[in-house]
Amino acid sequence: MAVHEVNHPLVKHKLGLMRQHDISTKDFRELASEVARLLTYEATKDLETEDETIAGWNGPVTVQRIKGKKITVVPILRAGLGMMDGVLDLIPSARVSVVGLYRDEETLQPVTYFEKLTSSMEDRTALILDPMLATGGSLVACVDMLKKAGCTSIRGLFLVAVPEGIERVSKAHPDVDIYIASVDERLNENGYIIPGLGDAGDKIFGTK
Ligand SMILES: O=P(O)(O)OC[C@H]1O[C@H](OP(=O)(O)OP(=O)(O)O)[C@H](O)[C@@H]1O
Ligand SMILES: O=c1cc[nH]c(=O)[nH]1
Ligand SMILES: [Mg+2]
Numbered sequence: 001m002a003v004h005e006v007n008h009p010l011v012k013h014k015l016g017l018m019r020q021h022d023i024s025t026k027d028f029r030e031l032a033s034e035v036a037r038l039l040t041y042e043a044t045k046d047l048e049t050e051d052e053t054i055a056g057w058n059g060p061v062t063v064q065r066i067k068g069k070k071i072t073v074v075p076i077l078r079a080g081l082g083m084m085d086g087v088l089d090l091i092p093s094a095r096v097s098v099v100g101l102y103r104d105e106e107t108l109q110p111v112t113y114f115e116k117l118t119s120s121m122e123d124r125t126a127l128i129l130d131p132m133l134a135t136g137g138s139l140v141a142c143v144d145m146l147k148k149a150g151c152t153s154i155r156g157l158f159l160v161a162v163p164e165g166i167e168r169v170s171k172a173h174p175d176v177d178i179y180i181a182s183v184d185e186r187l188n189e190n191g192y193i194i195p196g197l198g199d200a201g202d203k204i205f206g207t208k
Helices: 010-019 025-043 080-092 137-148 163-172 200-205
Strands: 003-005 049-056 059-066 070-075 098-101 110-116 122-130 153-161 179-185
Touching: 010 025, 010 153, 010 179, 025 080, 025 122, 025 153, 025 179, 025 200, 070 080, 070 137, 080 122, 080 153, 080 200, 098 137, 110 137, 122 137, 137 153, 137 163, 153 163, 163 179
Parallel strands: 003 179, 070 098, 070 122, 122 153, 153 179
Antiparallel strands: 049 059, 098 110
């Protein structure tokens, strides 16, 4: 599994702003979307292109078009929705496949409650969106679901992850590549990422 920690100064700066303890819902939401946009730029930089000759203003001109599998964006509810607008800014025609998962607060096990994938998953590259990769249970469950639907090309975009979660996913799904704004230190006794962002879903939806 390729793990890309994106070290662009804009990513680091914006993520740093998100760590402020009293950040407003508005600012957190805007920054989540902005960082997601920058991660998308990075996660799509190896997409293949092909030449195509079109009618330009001064006659025929050869341009490049993205070829290969079409992208479906896969936000994991709820918090993944906070990254979706930023991703769709760059890939506006992407289909959206919604996955509903929450992490049981006691057991930290993922619980699936919604699945609405787009058609022909075998022909698409999935871009999973979730701000947090903690124990990795939610990501493993999401990838299991996508693979069951026939998807063979899967990438994930995360704001913050920890090494133990990355390790778990790399063992279960070594073929999945992930793009992360920051690999943080560890999980605390409640399964929260330290230093992390706190509860990303609550901050994006203002449910604290
Ligand atoms: O790697 P894991 O240990 O599985 O934890 C990560 C998951 O936990 C959070 O979701 P949460 O359960 O808080 O749901 P929410 O988005 O509805 O708040 C987060 O958005 C991930 O989906
Ligand atoms: O730190 C964490 C871990 C899981 N989910 C969150 O929202 N935050
Ligand atoms: Mg949450």
